[in-house]
Amino acid sequence: MKHLNKLLVAVMMVMGLASHAQDSNNPWAISFGVNAVDTRTSASPEHVDFFPAHFSQPFAVKDNWNILPSLSYIGVSRYVGSGFSVGLQGSVNKIDKYVRFAPNAPGHDARGMIVENPGDLMYYGIDATIKYSFQELIKSKVIDPSLSVGGGYVFFGDSSYGTVNPGAGITFWFTDAIGLELATKYKWSVSGDREDAAGVPDAPSHFQHTAGLVFKFGGKDTDGDGIYDKDDACPDVAGLKQFNGCPDTDGDGIVDASDACPDVFGLAALNGCPDTDGDGIADKDDACPDVAGLAALRGCPDADGDGIADKDDKCPTVAGPKENGGCPFLDADKDGVLDKDDDCPTVAGPASNRGCPEVTSEALEDLKVQARAIYFNSGKATFKSGDKETPARLDAIKEILKNYPNAKFSIEGHTDSDGSDKLNQKLSEDRAAAVMNALIERGVNVDNLVSKGFGESQPVASNKTPAGKAQNRRTEIKHIGSKYEGKL
Structure with a gap:
């Protein structure tokens, strides 16, 4: 039980100190699951070739792997940028399958390897890791391969020692924040692969494999639109992903901030404003929005072409000057004095008398x-x-x-x-x-x-x-x- 306290301390360190990142939106991640320890690598290179000893039976789960049938590792991580993350992981296991080189012992394999139970040794580990993710490089939203390197400390039975840990892994993301993480690392003993005189392991190098769930968190989404503030051009108001988190209230494809008529569906050419009569003048600027007209007359028509909008023209079908209300000047009595200036428009008279006859x-x-x-x-x-x-x-x-x-x-x-x-x-x-x-x-x-x-x-x-x-x-x-x- 004394080593269980060591794992609890390691877990507390993981929860309080560890950082291991997944991405810049959710910089923090926590992972947990089961781990497997494979001691086949404890067979000393002095007795057999290195690669056959380490990789001859990489997936001999039943024969070589030590697995606790319960939660046996937990980690916390933080993203630091450019695909790199750093983190800390604590793990616990029980060693009941220890592979060692014993060519004279009964039951050894062709390379002199034998699997023994060293007495159900407890195993505790705490590891710091620097990991590089290839997810952005391969532009995948689901598959996330990675390589890692780090160091750790192992409590193996009554002994303890440091390790150097190169590793690799792959995560399959079910959502932006939840994934299945499979990883392995070779924990090389810096003290050498020692055993005591009875062949009991003292500081063996080994593989540790992990499989578990990873949850990313820590991203801020103030407006709750599913787009993190760091990527949200409008972080205080809910919007759409295609507009970098900015809203488009009227659904015309123009974000409200650039839409001169944000509440009415409109045209991009008119800054998001509608043009009911199709004359190229936005309704908000069109004095006659329901009938096509001229820009010079604020969108109103001029049927007689006299430069006066029909709505202001007293004679909309006959051209006339503005000073006469859009009507042509008339001289009904033909006295040479226009009706507009003629005090007697129906009786001829000289201009000197304003178109009225002289008193006879x-x-x-x-x-x-x-x-x-x-x-x-x-x-x-x-x-x-x-x-x-x-x-x-x-x-x-x-x-x-x-x-x-x-x-x-x-x-x-x-x-x-x-x-x-x-x-x-x-x-x-x-x-x-x-x-x-x-x-x-x-x-x-x-x-x-x-x-x-x-x-x-x-x-x-x-x-x-x-x-x-x-x-x-x-x-x-x-x-x-x-x-x-x-x-x-």
Whole structure:
């Protein structure tokens, strides 16, 4: 039992100190299984040739191998880069088949070798190893051959001694982290293959074979996408292996970080954005995403080719300038003044009067006659009671004025000399305003009218006769120019 404590110490050292690597993603690995010790190599080269003694019966498991039918080795390892790993392994066995050179003993083979039970000697070993894996070199994900070299210390019965351990192995990986490991190493005794006087082994060289499971661990995968952080271009967000761990939310083959529209399936040519109408302009930049258009118009069509998008064109099928809303300029009355500049688009007039006709002398005379025939109650600004002609005269004046929409007219009130100047001035102003308001009520533009009162200051007849006074009590309408004067 005292040697069992040595194995426990070795195992603790393995668990606490050992390192042996498998790859850079999962740098740590732990392995365990069964081991077999073959002492055929203890036959001294002084008695027989080296190679026949060591390799004449390499797979004589039943005859030469010492195997415990239970877990008998454990190892821990760490990857150090470029295919190399270092590790530590502890093992235990029981020697009940010891091969030695005894040509005079009964039962020896042709080379003088005999297998004996030395008394069920306990075997303990601890070994440090440097291993090189050929897996990356052969580019295999399953088969992992390797060579190793190292040294160790063996407790063999009551003796102990150091060894130098060249070896080889192969691992078959079932997954990225779980595999079946088969290995062998020749543990050459640095003390020589000694036996005591009775032929009991003291420090024999031997083969030790192992078979067991290996588990890799220690890799970090923060986002849980199965791609280790060291190989994950997006370690904090789950992604896809083909994109080095970065996500492609919309599944368009463009990683979200490079996708201008990461939530909508799109085209690589448009940085992952869709183009519903197929005009080469991404929907997000297309003012008309459902109908093909021009890049110059932000993806909108221009049916008439006037440079104005159909949606903004008042005449989408007829070319026209932008300043006219995309419509061609018209001159309906053929007066040389375009309708857009013509205050009277249906009546011809000179450009000097903004396309409206000039006020004729005949119209002015007609206004004079009609205005002077409007009568008021004596001393008041109300139209004369019972005069049925006044409304008709006001209508006639309206019809004349509407022919001159840009002309400005002055409605002037006058009185006779009866009464005070102050009273007459106020009365003339009120009568002029009464006529102006009556015309506005009939639809005449207020901007075309002004009203003034002149009292008794501008008589047209003598105030010494009743007939003359009647002529002086009047209203007149005069043309005073254009309402656009100073603005043309």
